[in-house]
Amino acid sequence: xxxxxxxxxxxxxxxLGGGGPGKIxxxxxxxxxxxxxxxxxEDFVSPKDRxxxxxxxxxxxxIAFSTFFIGMAVSYLLRLGTPHWDxxxxxxxxxxxxLALPYPRLFINSFILLLSSLxxxxxxxxxxxxxxxxxxGIAPPRFKTELPWLGITVFxxxxxxxxxxxxxxxxxxxxxxxxxNIRSGFFYMLTGAHAVHLAGGLLVLLWASISSSMRMRFxxxxxxxxxxxxxxxxxxxxxxxxxxxLHFSKG
Amino acid sequence: MVEVWSLGYSDENGVQGELxxxxxxxxxxxxxxxxxxxxxxxFSTDHKVIGLQYFFLSLAAVLVGMALSLLMRIHIVWPKxxxxxxxxxKPEGYLGYLTMHGTLMIFFVLSTAPQNxxxxxxxxxxxxxxxxxxxxxxxxxxxxxxxxxLLLLAAxxxxxxxxxxxxxxxxxxSAIASAGPGQGSGTDLWxxxxxxxxxxxxxxxxxxITTTLKMRAGGMTLMRMPLTCWTWFxxxxxxxxxxxxxxxxxxxxxxxxxxxxxxxxxxxxxxSGVAIEHNGGSPLLWQHLFWFFxxxxxxxxxxxxxxxxxxxxxxxxxxxxxGYSAMVGATIAIGLLGFxxxxxxxxxxxxxxxAGFAFSTLTTAIAVPSAIKTFNWLGTIWRGHFRFxxxxxxxxxxxxxxxxxxxxxxxxxxxxxxxxxxxxxxVVAHFxxxxxxxxxxxxxxxxxxxxxxxxxxxxxxRLGVWHFWITLFxxxxxxxxxxxxxxxxxxxxxxxxxGVQYVAALAPLHKFITxxxxxxxxxxxxxxxNFFWSMFKGAPAGENPWQCTTLEWRLSSxxxxxxxxxxxxxxxxxxxxxxxxxxxxxxxxxDFLMQDAPANP
Numbered sequence: 001x002x003x004x005x006x007x008x009x010x011x012x013x014x015x016l017g018g019g020g021p022g023k024i025x026x027x028x029x030x031x032x033x034x035x036x037x038x039x040x041x042e043d044f045v046s047p048k049d050r051x052x053x054x055x056x057x058x059x060x061x062x063i064a065f066s067t068f069f070i071g072m073a074v075s076y077l078l079r080l081g082t083p084h085w086d087x088x089x090x091x092x093x094x095x096x097x098x099l100a101l102p103y104p105r106l107f108i109n110s111f112i113l114l115l116s117s118l119x120x121x122x123x124x125x126x127x128x129x130x131x132x133x134x135x136x137g138i139a140p141p142r143f144k145t146e147l148p149w150l151g152i153t154v155f156x157x158x159x160x161x162x163x164x165x166x167x168x169x170x171x172x173x174x175x176x177x178x179x180x181n182i183r184s185g186f187f188y189m190l191t192g193a194h195a196v197h198l199a200g201g202l203l204v205l206l207w208a209s210i211s212s213s214m215r216m217r218f219x220x221x222x223x224x225x226x227x228x229x230x231x232x233x234x235x236x237x238x239x240x241x242x243x244x245x246l247h248f249s250k251g
Numbered sequence: 252m253v254e255v256w257s258l259g260y261s262d263e264n265g266v267q268g269e270l271x272x273x274x275x276x277x278x279x280x281x282x283x284x285x286x287x288x289x290x291x292x293x294f295s296t297d298h299k300v301i302g303l304q305y306f307f308l309s310l311a312a313v314l315v316g317m318a319l320s321l322l323m324r325i326h327i328v329w330p331k332x333x334x335x336x337x338x339x340x341k342p343e344g345y346l347g348y349l350t351m352h353g354t355l356m357i358f359f360v361l362s363t364a365p366q367n368x369x370x371x372x373x374x375x376x377x378x379x380x381x382x383x384x385x386x387x388x389x390x391x392x393x394x395x396x397x398x399x400x401l402l403l404l405a406a407x408x409x410x411x412x413x414x415x416x417x418x419x420x421x422x423x424x425s426a427i428a429s430a431g432p433g434q435g436s437g438t439d440l441w442x443x444x445x446x447x448x449x450x451x452x453x454x455x456x457x458x459x460i461t462t463t464l465k466m467r468a469g470g471m472t473l474m475r476m477p478l479t480c481w482t483w484f485x486x487x488x489x490x491x492x493x494x495x496x497x498x499x500x501x502x503x504x505x506x507x508x509x510x511x512x513x514x515x516x517x518x519x520x521x522x523s524g525v526a527i528e529h530n531g532g533s534p535l536l537w538q539h540l541f542w543f544f545x546x547x548x549x550x551x552x553x554x555x556x557x558x559x560x561x562x563x564x565x566x567x568x569x570x571x572x573x574g575y576s577a578m579v580g581a582t583i584a585i586g587l588l589g590f591x592x593x594x595x596x597x598x599x600x601x602x603x604x605x606a607g608f609a610f611s612t613l614t615t616a617i618a619v620p621s622a623i624k625t626f627n628w629l630g631t632i633w634r635g636h637f638r639f640x641x642x643x644x645x646x647x648x649x650x651x652x653x654x655x656x657x658x659x660x661x662x663x664x665x666x667x668x669x670x671x672x673x674x675x676x677x678v679v680a681h682f683x684x685x686x687x688x689x690x691x692x693x694x695x696x697x698x699x700x701x702x703x704x705x706x707x708x709x710x711x712x713r714l715g716v717w718h719f720w721i722t723l724f725x726x727x728x729x730x731x732x733x734x735x736x737x738x739x740x741x742x743x744x745x746x747x748x749x750g751v752q753y754v755a756a757l758a759p760l761h762k763f764i765t766x767x768x769x770x771x772x773x774x775x776x777x778x779x780x781n782f783f784w785s786m787f788k789g790a791p792a793g794e795n796p797w798q799c800t801t802l803e804w805r806l807s808s809x810x811x812x813x814x815x816x817x818x819x820x821x822x823x824x825x826x827x828x829x830x831x832x833x834x835x836x837x838x839x840x841x842d843f844l845m846q847d848a849p850a851n852p
């Protein structure tokens with residue numbers, strides 16, 4: 001998507017080092033961040049700085065989420081890699097269960113999730129383009145070009161979750177439950193944890209689409225969608241990694 | 252719908268005139284006054300309020316934890332004694348106290364006060380910012396921590412009492428409700444509490460990292476940050492990685508307990524005469540996950556203390572920190588190495604000897620950055636112009652305890668020695684000295700040091716000195732004899748060994764430890780009295796009573812709610828410009844240079 005305008009290159013303030021100037025609000029009190037975000041005109045630091053700050057925060061959060069899932073995935077690999085004691089046979093055995101993954105359903109779900117990543121990216125970019133007006137000090141156009149893309153993303157997100165529930169139902173019909181064996185336990189836990197995380201992102205997107213028709217400050221909306229888009233793309237990549245892990249460990 | 256765009260805002264490309272107009276606008280005091288009711292103050296997003304909230308939460312936790320340790324010490328020496336309101340302590344009661352003591356002290360005191368308490372209050376101020384990066388996230392973090400704290404305490408009142416499985420919660424004991432009196436809802440409460448604590452810590456860590464990276468004042472380069480900020484930053488990274496793993500592990504253990512999974516439970520287990528349903532899990536997996544969190548957790552507890560010690564030794568020796576960049580490097584090295592040594596907690600759990608060798612080598616390697624730090628502390632105070640204030644005394648005490656507790660670390664890191672010493676009082680002595688006592692000394696030094704900034708008054712010197720000497724001698728009297736207990740083979744965690752032949756000879760030593768503990772705990776009331784008395788009656792502190800260089804001392808004491816407000820500082824100097832009156836020509840009356848003093852006076 002082409003940018004609507006270029007930056008107007010007025011002289012930059014010299015950076016004195018570190019995080020540079022302007023990271024705290026040059027106005028009365030209360031500090032920066034999302035505090036004081038009450039829709040009052042004075043209530044902001046430079047929107048760009050706020051955006052950068054939220055991106056860093058989301059990066060840190062994504063590192064935490066990754067570690068959380070890496071912990072579970074490594075546990076899975078360790079459990080599969082090491083034999084466990086079978087008291088009836090009297091010696092150690094490797095897990096012999098086979099997990100029949102419902103591939104068609106899973107592929108459809110993956111496609112839906114990746115498609116939703118694409119639509120959200122379009123929403124994100126249309127907001128970013130609008131933000132260029134803000135750089136010039138002009139009110140951005142009122143057309144809500146991001147709204148349809150947001151709506152489609154939310155729909156696709158719900159479709160993915162519904163698809164995951166179908167997957168779980170298919171497995172349940174085969175008599176495979178959370179407690180059945182090592183593979184099924186990790187399957188439900190990994191996909192379940194992913195679904196819970198995705199649902200969290202979905203809530204933020206829902207809130208952002210509703211708030212875009214309320215008196216919500218433009219740049220707050222932009223930040224919400226920006227960082228949720230990062231999160232959403234991360235969820236997509238994570239889903240692919242989980243899928244690959246499940247595929248190669250199905251027995 | 253009205254968009255608010257045309258009203259003034261500015262970034263580096265924007266319209267400066269409008270910005271300066273906003274800046275020159277007076278602070279609307281009236282709106283502040285009306286909006287700061289006590290409820291708003293309680294649920295504030297102000298980092299200073301949240302920092303104090305964390306601090307008082309820790310204070311409550313440390314009082315409960317200390318009372319539990321007292322009960323345990325009394326029970327070890329006089330097992331039949333009847334405690335008022337509690338009656339005689341049963342073995343399961345003792346184990347419940349043990350679990351709660353460890354959990355409270357490690358999570359709610361050592362991980363909370365130095366990082367979230369002082370960090371929240373002083374990280375933004377030392378960086379020259381007026382707030383944390385995400386104030387509302389910060390508030391959510393505190394209230395989740397409070398919920399977690401209350402859930403943990405609720406375990407005392409659960410049927411069967413608190414969990415018996417220790418702060419490490421090894422399965423199968425922790426995974427099966429029928430395994431013991433506290434293993435039902437007591438353990439559920441423990442696990443939920445810790446899972447929520449993990450979430451809260453993650454929120455807080457994200458905030459710390461973003462604040463350090465994005466909120467620094469102009470001129471505050473990374474290598475101009477006070478060492479306290481460096482340690483808070485590295486600790487936040489450790490929290491981010493370690494607590495995510497603990498959260499995953501806690502969820503898996505909860506699933507084992509309630510959803511019938513077998514992540515940690517092996518086949519063929521008989522508990523209380525009943526065969527359990529689970530099969531195919533591995534209790535060792537929990538130990539790996541737990542200690543992958545647990546060892547970095549040790550550094551989460553002690554790194555901020557190291558930063559405070561470096562900071563205070565420099566201030567009260569009136570000398571720059573010796574080897575600032577080496578200190579930064581050592582902090583990062585300790586953080587990195589901390590993730591590769593978890594196996595040394597599991598030498599006796601069944602481990603490939605080669606893995607044991609690797610873990611042993613890596614563990615010993617941590618002695619290198621630790622020694623760099625110790626050497627630099629000694630270098631900092633070498634030929635200093637000392638001001639023997641209470642925070643200085645506690646910092647020197649920290650170094651002392653860090654060395655005496657640290658020297659047993661490389662000993663325990665040898666698998667051959669550890670197999671003998673594991674699960675004895677030797678280990679108890681080691682970690683209480685280096686993590687517990689040293690960590691608490693750092694908290695004390697920070698409290699005495701920053702009290703004037705937080706409450707505008709100075710804590711009483713004489714009471715503080717008494718408190719220091721009682722606590723220092725008390726700490727050594729309690730924990731030094733425990734080394735001897737451990738070498739004699741006295742196992743830890745048992746509620747009562749008075750009838751056992753080979754430990755009977757050690758009873759006098761135990762009595763001595765208990766008496767020392769009672770005296771030391773009594774000495775802590777000096778601190779409490781001093782703290783609350785000074786809050787109202789202490790001598791007024793003024794802006795910069797210790798003559799420090801860092802930015803928080805630029806503000807009035809206590810700092811105004813809006814922090815630096817419009818007057819954002821610009822930093823021109825490093826944080827430890829002490830000791831030379833030639834630093835700044837014209838104003839040579841003082842021996843220090845504020846970080847935001849003019850570059851060319």
